Amino acid sequence: MLEARGLTKRYGGFLALDRVDFHVRRGEILGYLGPNGSGKSTTVNMVVGLIDPSGGSLRLDGTHILDDPEGYRRRVGYVPEEPHLYTHLTATEYLMLVGRLRDLSEQTLAQRVAELLRLLLLWDSRYATMSSYSKGMRQRVLLAAALLHNPDVLVLDEPFSGLDVTAGLLFRTLLRMFVAGNRMVLFSTHRFDMVEQLCSRVVILSHGRIVAEHDVASLRDGQSPSLEELFVRATGQEDFTPIAQQILDVIQTV
């Protein structure tokens, strides 16, 4: 189980994340929802070890990640929100780079890279540098890089942006099968439909605090409010009509 207890992050005087608690069980996809600036990316960056928490703890299967940070990072795969890649490399070169940094043997790596490129429909573009790739193609490269070392935990930050319908369907199926192998996914997103279709639980974040936590299955029974209604209530953004009206006023009259 991946468990966060009292996770806090301060940037000078600004409190980006305030004593956040959540856990991801094995075999589970946890949805992590929140408006922009709520602290989602800060949480994700701490979970993947890119930034250190100011307080609180993160444990994987009961072991504090700071006790063995390198061992922890070897078990985590990450797909960032923006496709930040070395676009002067080809997809093959990038995946080989990632695999070597992850200490995979050359033979395993060459086979895995070739197969992943074929399966993710990147084979025909393997000689082109990624500067010429579309956003969806880059997103597929990132997913391949995250899976290359067969991780235990997958941390996804808006992984579906830029993907076409076919690739989106493939990813959804892949994630379900991934967690069925007793693994974990932390899934940070803005999209309610994805959470409803993929996640077993959802945590809603606002202003750096957890404001709601629900079983997604219970939201589908027809009796409970929808995830969207829950979200707007929990984040205190119930009526957007006045803001929408003001925007129209600005472009029409100012």
Place this chain on the structure above:
Amino acid sequence: MTAIAKWSAWRRISQTVEWRLTTHFFGAMFDFGILTPAGADSLTHFLMGGIGCLLALGLGATRVYAAKYAALSGAHSPEPYRLAVLGDDLFLIGLPMLILALLTVLVSHSVFPDERDFRILSPLPVRRIVIVRAKLAALGLYTGMFIAVIHLALAPLMLLTCIGRYREHAIVWRFAASLISSVTASLFSVLAITALSGALMLVLSRTRFHSLGALAKSGMLTALVLCIPFVFHLPGLGRAMSARADWLMLLPPSWFVGLEHVLLGSFDSWFLRLAMIAATALLLASSVVAGVYIVLFRHFEALLLRPPSVSSGWLRRLADSQTVQAFARTRWTGAAAPAFRAVRRFTAATFARSQLHQGVIIGLSACGLSLALRRLVGSDLMSHIGSSNPPSLSFMGSIAWAPFALMFVCGIGIRAAIALPMAHHANWIFRMTESEEGRREEMRAVNHLAIAYVVGPPVALAVVVMWLLLGSAAAIIAAFIVSAVGVVFVHLVLLDWRRIPFTCSYLPGKRLVAHTLVFGFAAFALFTSAGSVLLGISAIRPSIPVAIASALFALGWFLQRRRFAMWLETPLIFDDDLPDQPLQLGL
């Protein structure tokens, strides 16, 4: 027109889309995609300082020229004066040509509208012709600014070549002709480089343009930097010019000297031929540039938004074959740790494809090579090859100096190049996979690359020259000494290095330019002197080079151990910081 009307007209122009785009494109010429806003400010100050230095150098050179022409005017015969003027005409045309060519190569990434311009500007209500005109105007502003500054700096020198006692034309006419031909030559220089860049852009596919374009740019940069010492030899070519040597037809500055003489009314067939070549070359370069702009204007989408090529080419297919793959796995498995291979391949691929990084390392290394060659040529190397007389001490000093000069500049070049970031936001993959053992291997890969680059070319230079002059024994000794000095030098240059190449953010101007220059020159003088002394005394007795090389390799080993220990204990740096010690005013 009154001042108010002029002001209103200027305000109207400055608020047009075209003018705003022009100023944007002009600014983008100084944007290499790696600087923060603070860094860009720092670069602007640096450029202003550079322009000031150029003007000051021009004034400094005026004193030297004034003395030279005073002496020539006092001579009994007009011949030395005439030869000096011919040579100086070549120089005063060739120098601006070279500077402008270098400046154009540096901004060749942004002289034509590219994919980014198209993607950003297409959705806006801006006509394509406006984009193309703005690009051209920005190029015109950029080159115009530098042509003006350079000719302002050189104007006093030009004037001095016009006012001697033995002058053949009225001062004003001669000065005007010199200025016109020099400005035309500079324009030709800009157009020729732009034409080459444009032709490459049209000929190469979108996927190949990145790698081959970078190589072509680096090739041009190297060729131009290697020309620097030869430009300073141009004043000595007055006699060849006077003798109408045929090979001068191949020297672009001489074409424009011909133009100058035709402008002054000469009907000499030699000058007419040179002027014809100048006009043809200018016309050809302008036509190619105009053609590229027209083709880009008409077929932009087809040319720049082509889908990535899926054809692999024979080299790729060969690399992809089962046999080669199996061989590669056998060759590399167990030869080096995966992290080592990762950084080595990443560094090699970045140098192969990034114009900026290639430009920095090749540009600086070419400076080193040109310094070394200039010294070797200046010391009359060719006449000593095969000679039975023992070489003099001063000649041996020059020979011993050259490899170390090349080594110093290559060392600075590689450090400067790997410090510049490449897609800084993508460095998360290195941060996420950092480990103690991996870090050591990654830094070892940096070391290997740096040693290969910094030691290899100087050793090759030293071996070739020593072999030709003193035989195989001296060449072997030189190889040992130069290698040993190189290993120590690399460890010193990278003593505090804790970065994976191209992954750390970059803050320029952390130190004062004057401080860096003074320190750099002092270090260069000390290093090259110490290196040449070590190589010199190695020739005295056979036991000496063994002792020197052993001591140096031991020092290298000690430095390497120290750095290995640091890599194990200290995390890598991914964000550049300002120095933590405040600058002291010393009041």
